[in-house]
Amino acid sequence: MAYNLQTLITILEGILDPDQSRWIVDENNAHLQSLLDKATSLQQLLDKSSLTKLDTQIREVAHQAEDIIESHMVDHMLSGSECVIFTFSTPDLQQVTRDLDSVMEQAGRLVEMEDDKMPRELDSAMEQ
Template sequence: MAAYGALVSLMHIIDTLEKHPSPPISIDTKQVQSITQIVTSLQEFLDSYTSPLADSHEADPLERRIADAVYAAEDVIESHIVDQIQSGSTVVEDHDFYQNLQKVIEEMNLINQEVMKSIEVEAQIKQKPVAASTSSSPTVKENVIVGSEEVFLEVLDKLTGYKLDRQIIPITGMGGIDLRVDDN
């Protein structure tokens, strides 16, 4: 899910900027808070989102739109960081930066509003009688662990068990598709 990865990446950039001791990169606090709220909301949505195109090889337009907006935000922020580093100053008044970042925030906010509307519609569909709710495929589902219950319990035991000898357990495979435990 490229959109979710992009959201995590953007939050990592923002966290790094906020926690980096020197030189501090100046970004408007209100814009950072706005981006953080939108990103958190979109991550929560994607945690339970199932693409209607999940079984096909096509990219989901909503996920693509989220990813594109996030990549644009990263580009704007990273360009500003480069400008500040090249100028040697931590305070670079860049009106274009703030405008460009605001445009990206507005686009991400529009996407977030559309997502919230779709969640409301989905909730209304779920509240209708069973006969009426058998329309098109739902886009939101609960988190469910798919796979062998026995393998899951084995991994859980190895991670939470009270063994004196600790071991590294690599878990490989694409999330949601495959789970392999190597005991090497």
């Protein structure tokens, strides 16, 4: 399931890489950095558990973010600009960030439930 986030993470890492010269991320890069941090945290959480219930939501949020970023990149590339300054304060990207926050909260609750369920199952198995 975490693979749903890998493409988004790769795109964001490429844009935010200080050694690349194609894209300049201006002082408003907090949106992109925040999105990268959230996607990475969610991927790490998902790598440790099996939360298949959130697969569809995660896929939709990741694809939505990729579409917004890639369309911005393509628009500027087609404009003939040699360098693109990214400013992401768009409502679409802010909505993706909120959606990702929501998925992270749900994942956290599900992981807590799994952790609570496992000790109860172990106790029950040991009693038998």
